[in-house]
Amino acid sequence: MDAVIVATPGSIDALELGELPTPQPKPGEVLVRSVASGVNRADILQRKGHYPPPRGVTDTIGLEASGIVEAVGDGVTRWQPGDEVVALLAGGGYAQYFVAPAGQLIAPPPGIDLVTAGGLLEVAATVVSNMDVAGLSAGETLLVHGGSGGIGTFAIQYAKALGCTVVTTAGTEAKLQHCREHGADIALDYHGDWVKGLSDATDSKGADVILDIMGAKYLELNIDALARRGRLVIIGMQGGTKGTLNIGKLLQKMGTVTATSLRFRSEKEKAAICARVVDVVWPLIGDGRIKPSPETHIAFRDVRRAHELLESGDNVGKIVLVHEAQ
Template identity: 70%
Template sequence: MRAVLVDSPGGPESMRVGEVDTPTPGPGEVLVKTVASGVNRADVLQRQGHYPPPRGTTDIIGLEASGVVAAVGDGVDQWREGDEVVALLAGGGYAEYFVAPAGQLIAPPSSVDLVTAGGLLEVAATVVSNLDVAGLAAGEVFLVHGGAGGIGTFAIQYAKALGATVITTAGTAEKVRHCLDHGADHAIDYHDDWPAAVAEATGGKGADVILDIMGAKYLEANVKSLARRGRMVVIGLQGGVKGTLNLGLLLAKQGTITATSLRFRPAAEKAAICSRVAETVWPLIDAGTIAVSPETRFPFAEVQAAHTHLVGGDNVGKIVLVH
């Protein structure tokens, strides 16, 4: 089968499409013929050598994909050959076929085509699971960074569906407008003094929940922007891994900082998250309450161009590879 291979860590040029053996589903697993693969920031980190897959997982990049069931392993009775599915993966999505535990497959939303669905599950699972961890409730203030990306676009709408007031940051006037068009109450250019803008927007109260993709670069500013008993969840490290934390300020605010990784969770937890997405998010998409992110499609063979576009700074919404 065709798969994206990385001969040595590096830039987009380090990836190539080559031939590897088609995987075989083991007990409790499903083999899927890929229709589309979602492209995520984590894929860039893995390609650069900074985010290796869990032990025992294929080193083929790709944390989500859609496709059609090609075969099932022993003990799988909820899926049959020909079923359309989307998958949450620990790796392997950039390939003509992939194998996944049966519990990490769900049917796509009925209102979305299978290519678009290939870029939905990782985003939805990330946001839903982490806002569950943070306990975001109606009437609270939610701050998400990178509001024009795939995660940000979804998080804005999901938080609004929960009844929160949403603040987000973005890097250009176009991206700020995108965030407002997708329901953000306040969208701030991060080149400005965004902590001051958050304070102004909340009357000095701050954000009850912050979903952070930046890590070290925003650590101090995020703590400053927390409300009393605020909760911050770190899900990305685009701004570095080591920062300075004012524990006195965190203590005074009685704040909480949590860091999570969806990729390294046990299979049972991932299956539960996938079920929750199917039960709570897909109906919101089918009803039009959550609009699918703007999407840029690249042919599978143009994976280098897809990664170049993602890191170039102009991308809005989601990128998918079409097989």
């Protein structure tokens, strides 16, 4: 089968198209022919050698994909060949075929085609699972960093659907406007003093929950931005992995700092998260309260261009690799 191969981790040039054996589904697994593969920041980290897959998982990049069920392993009764599915993966999405545990497959949301759906599940699962961890509830204020990206765009809309006030950061006026158009109450330029901007917007209270993609670079600033009993959830490392934390300030605020990853959760946990997406998120998409992020569709063979665009910071919304019809 066609697949993206990274023989030696490194720059965009490390991405090569090649041939790999088509995987076969083990008991409880499903083989899927890919239609589209979502592109995520974690893919860039893996390409560079900074985010290896869990033990026993293929080293082919790709944490989400959509497609058509090709075959099922022993014990699988929920899915049949020909079914349309989207998948939450620990790896393997950048390929013509992939296998996934049956519980990590769900049908696409009603009215959404498979190409668009190929970039939805990782975003939805990330936001929902982390907002559950944080206990975000109606009436609270959520601060979302990187509001114009796929996760940010989704998180803004999800929090608004919950009845929250949403503050977000972005780097250009066009991206700030994108955030406002998708429901952000306050959009702040991260080049400026966004901590003060948040304080002014919340009458000095701060954010009850912060969803952070930056990591080390924003750690101290995020603590400054937290409200009393606030919860910081770190889901990315774009700003580095090692920072300093003023524990005294965190104690004064009675705050919580959590770091999470979907990729390293158990199969059972991932299946539960996928089920929650079906129960909670798909209806919000169905009734229009959440609209899929703007998408840039790039042919699978042009995977280098997809990574180049994501790394440039110029993209708004989600990038999806589209496989040729087979």
